C-alpha cells in the first residue's frame with residue numbers, strides 16, 4: 566500500500582541549499598516550501614541573495630549543496646534536463662527582457678510554439694486572450710520598444726504565464742520602472758494571485774508584499790532570518806535584524 570502524504574505536495578521545496586561564488590557564501594542552508602496557489606515574497610537588502618535564490622530555482626545557477634524539488638521532482642539532480650525544468654517555470658526579471666526584434670504577439674507565442682509545439686493559430690489565439698486580459702490587445706503587432714516600461718513588463722508577465730507554468734518567479738519586476746508605471750504591473754500580479762498562480766517574488770515594494778503575499782521571507786547575510794505572514798513580519802518582527810531592515814525601508 567502506498568503512503569498517503571499528510572499534506573499536499575508543495576509546488577516548490579528548497580532544502581539545505583548552499584551557494585558560493587568562489588570563496589564567498591551567498592546562500593547558506595536555505596529551506597523554503599511553497600504550496601500550490603501560495604504567494605511568497607522575498608525581502609532583504611541588496612546583495613542578500615534574493616536573485617541568486619531565484620536563479621537556483623530556475624537552474625540558471627547551480628546549487629553547491631542541498632536540493633530543490635518542483636512538484637516532488639528533484640530538479641537539482643545533475644541528470645535533470647534543465648530546459649525541461651525551465652519550461653515548467655515562468656520567470657520575469659527586473660529588465661523586461663522581451664525579444665526586441667519580435668512583435669508583442671510573437672514574444673508571447675514563442676515558447677508555446679517552440680517548446681510545447683502548439684500550433685500557430687492556437688498559440689496566437691491564446692496570446693490574444695492574454696493580451697485582452699492585461700489590457701494590451703491593441704499592441705499585439707507592436708515591437709517592444711514602442712511600449713512603455715510598464716506595458717513591456719506586463720507583456721513579459723503575459724509571456725511568462727502563456728505556457729501555464731507550475732511556478733512563477735518574479736525578480737524585482739518593478740524596480741526599473743518609473744514610479745507612475747509601478748501600479749499597473751503590481752495590479753496585474755495581484756490578478757494572477759486571484760487567478761491562483763503560485764509565485765515566489767523578490768520585491769522591495771513592502772506595501773505590495775504586505776497586500777499580496779501569503780508569506781514573507783526576510784533574507785540577510787546568506788540566510789533566512791525570519792519568515793511568516795505579512796502582518797507578523799511587518800508589524801511584529803521578532804528579530805533585531807528584521808526590525809533594523811524594515812525601519813530603513815518602510
Ligand code: ADP
Pocket residue numbers: 586591609610611612613614615616617618
Ligand atoms: P539580491 O538579489 O538580494 O540583491 P544577489 O543574489 O544578486 O542579491 O547577490 C547576492 C550576493 O552574491 C552578492 O554579494 C553579489 O555580489 C553576489 N553575486 C551575485 N551574482 C554573482 C556572480 N555571478 N558572481 C559572483 N558573485 C555574485
Ligand code: MG
Pocket residue numbers: 615616617736737767
Ligand atoms: Mg536581486
